[in-house]
Each structure stands twice: as structure tokens, then as C-alpha cells.
Amino acid sequence: MNWIELSDEGQLAHIKEQSTQQPVVIFKHSTRCSISSMAKSRLEREKQADNVLFYYLDLIRHRPISNKVAEDFQVHHESPQVLLIKNGSCVYEESHNGITMRDISEQAVIAK
Numbered sequence: 001m002n003w004i005e006l007s008d009e010g011q012l013a014h015i016k017e018q019s020t021q022q023p024v025v026i027f028k029h030s031t032r033c034s035i036s037s038m039a040k041s042r043l044e045r046e047k048q049a050d051n052v053l054f055y056y057l058d059l060i061r062h063r064p065i066s067n068k069v070a071e072d073f074q075v076h077h078e079s080p081q082v083l084l085i086k087n088g089s090c091v092y093e094e095s096h097n098g099i100t101m102r103d104i105s106e107q108a109v110i111a112k
Contacts, residue, residue: 001043001044001048001054002048002054003027003054003055003056004053004054004055004056005055005056005058006026006055006056006057006062006065007057007058007061007062007065008065009064009065009068011055012065012068012069012072015055015085016072016085016088017088018053019085019086019087019088019089020087020088022051022052022053023049023051023052023053023084023085023086023108024052024053024054024055024084024085024086025049025052025053025054025055025082025083025084025085025104025108026055026057026069026082026083026085027040027043027054027055027056027057027080027081027082027099028057028059028066028069028077028078028079028080028081028082028083029056029057029058029059029079029080030059030060030079030080031058031060031061032060033079033080035080035096035097036079036080038097039080039096039097039099040080042099042100042101043099043100043101043104046100046101046102047101048101049101049104049105049108050105051108052104052105052108057069059079066079069083073085073089073090073093074090075090075093078095078096079095080095080096080099081093081094081095081099082094082095082099082104084104084107084108091107091110092104092107
């Protein structure tokens with residue numbers, strides 16, 4: 001898994017820009033939550049979706065960024081949570097046990 005760490009609020013503008021060229025996933029992870037750890041592990045065991053960038057947000061360390069993600073992409077905060085960003089907007093989001101690489105891959109194709 002090729003995670004790109006999301007650790008600066010300024011990266012959100014870059015993510016929106018990148019998403020005009022290819023789908024971008026933001027994975028919001030709580031290092032204190034066993035369900036979040038399980039979802040992260042499940043993603044890392046699967047083949048990464050083709051032509052999708054994957055950002056990892058440690059929301060315990062970067063709670064203000066997590067709040068800004070929810071605000072910018074108009075989604076209710078959850079943890080764990082994946083957001084699929086295309087053309088600057090969230091086109092798919094899922095949380096908890098619903099997070100699968102298969103669904104992300106399928107939604108990325110639909111979003112193209």
C-alpha cells in the first residue's frame with residue numbers, strides 16, 4: 001500500500017486539484033480504535049486500486065484536518081472512514097466494516 005500521509009491542511013487544495021486527473025482516496029484512521037485498525041489492515045492486504053492515490057489521515061494527531069475534510073467535502077465525520085474524491089468533490093464515502101478495496105476500486109471506475 002502506498003499511503004501518502006495527510007498531515008497539513010494545505011494538502012486538501014492539492015488533493016482537490018489531483019482529483020481532476022485521477023481519483024483520490026482519503027482514509028481517516030483512529031489509532032485508538034480496533035475497528036479502524038481492522039479496516040486499515042484489510043485495505044493493506046488487498047491489491048491497491050489502479051490509478052487511485054491513497055492518503056492516510058491519523059485523525060488523533062490531526063483532528064483539525066479531519067474536521068476540515070468533513071467540512072470541505074460535506075460529509076459527516078466517522079472513523080474509520082474512506083472518501084473517494086473526484087473533480088474536487090466526494091463522490092463516495094464509507095465507514096467502519098463497509099470499507100473494502102473492492103468497493104473503492106468499483107467506485108473509482110464509476111467516478112472516472
